[in-house]
Amino acid sequence: MNPYLQVQGLAKTFPGVAGSSELVVFDRINFEIHRGEFVCIIGHSGCGKTTILNVLAGLEQPSSGNVFMDGREVSGPSLDRGVVFQSHALMPWLTVRGNIAFAVRSKWPDWSKLQVNDHVQKFIDLVHLQGSEDKKPAQLSGGMKQRVGIARAFAIQPKMLLLDEPFGALDALTRGNIQDELVEIVQQTQQTVFMITHDVDEAILLADKIFLMSNGPHAVIAEIVENTMPRSRTRTTMHHDPQFYAIRNHLIDFLVKRAKAISSGLEPKPVHPVVVQPGILPKAA
């Protein structure tokens, strides 16, 4: 099967400030995402995760390299790729319904008011925001705002969904609830997802594959951790699975030690990420 999304030799360089040499945030980024896969990317701040996501979204141009989506090169933003922003980015002058309808009308400008409304309602129901349709974002809690952001991104039924650390600003309880909802929605819609997170448990719960990024500058995707736990895992039960701690420890070890070791040359820097299954082979590294 051809990969749905293919990233080849991606690099991002920022020009040096005031005489200093230019800054290579990341280079030689190669990866593939297949249709229906849920991918999480983990790495320390400054390794360029958000830049990669913005390049996939078409909001930023890479310094070199290519991104192909469903056989076509990505050159700018498109309705093919829905984005959930870290700061939810809702328009405060529109209601919940208005915000989602704005996206729906962008995708299907010829739809009647009724069609738009029906479609919007479907996605409001999906994120359990019934009863808040006519509220403005300022009247919503942080979790509800992010739900609207998710509903807006899902409502345009994109080929791929890009989430930039969407739950970073939420408290643990709200975060857990929305994670559950996201699992449910993704299973219903078979959506392909690329998501940035700092939360190791979140990545294990949600992702089929977890990309591990080394520290910048010259950051790379060092490893791809395949989540070998069954997809039926839930937040409340997954820590009883023997695989859970093997995967979790592997991720934590990477973040605590190896991300730095790879960037400082103590460990080799792979051109193509190494695929590992720490759940099955505990001593993969």
Add this chain to the structure above:
Amino acid sequence: MLSLDRLRPLVLSLMILGLIFGMWALGTMGGSKGQVVDDEYAKLVGAAAATGQKSAFPTPGDFLSKLGGHLADPFYDRGTNDKGVGIQLAYSIARVLSGFTLAAIVAIPLGFIIGMSRTAFQALDPFIQVLKPISPLAWMPLALFTLKDSGVSAIFVIFICSIWPMLINTAFGVASVRKEWMDVARTLEVRPLRKAFQVILPAAAPTIMTGMRISIGIAWLVIVAAEMLVGGTGIGYFVWNEWNNLSISNILTAILLIGLVGMALDFIFARLQRLVTYRD
């Protein structure tokens, strides 16, 4: 029922008003009803202008009865130099609104362009910086010479003074639309015109409205002076005409009405501003 919290400032306000009228009454109490200028000047200007309340500062009672007279019949028209204050105010408001509307039609689209494009901003900024601090009345001779009509010239002066706050605020509002909203619009492939009207305009509306509110305030300040220059009609002309008639009561009436109309205009724009302001 007014609560005590709202009653207290109201009572205080009324007391201050009472104090002003009291001091005014005291200050004008001993004012002679007789001749107040010397004989020679009295001969020159005529008895009516030289004696009695017409030349002395009016008492509060004189003023209030005059004000009552104006308010009882604000729209009479007995020729060029004798029109009711209502008609004069209507002329002024019409001039302000037409000049202001023209300025909005120019300033808001232009502000959009300046706010969107750095090049446009850098190209137009020197002109704005030089033109903005010019007193609008300085344009009057130029306007009279080129437009050849005093009424149109007054409108032009209003136009030129209201354009700057609207232009600058629109440009600022448009330039500071949050990047995340623009990114949302980009990922949704929103077309430029729809982006302008459904993202940038509502996002910048509170700032634009602030500019409009400042503009209408300045326009109302300037119209009085402009009408004193061009003459003919309007509340500014009325003030100057009553100065020539030495009718202090009429001038005070006009001053009060100018204040009230200015307050009403500001109130309307404050309302509009609240209408477009969003909570974030």
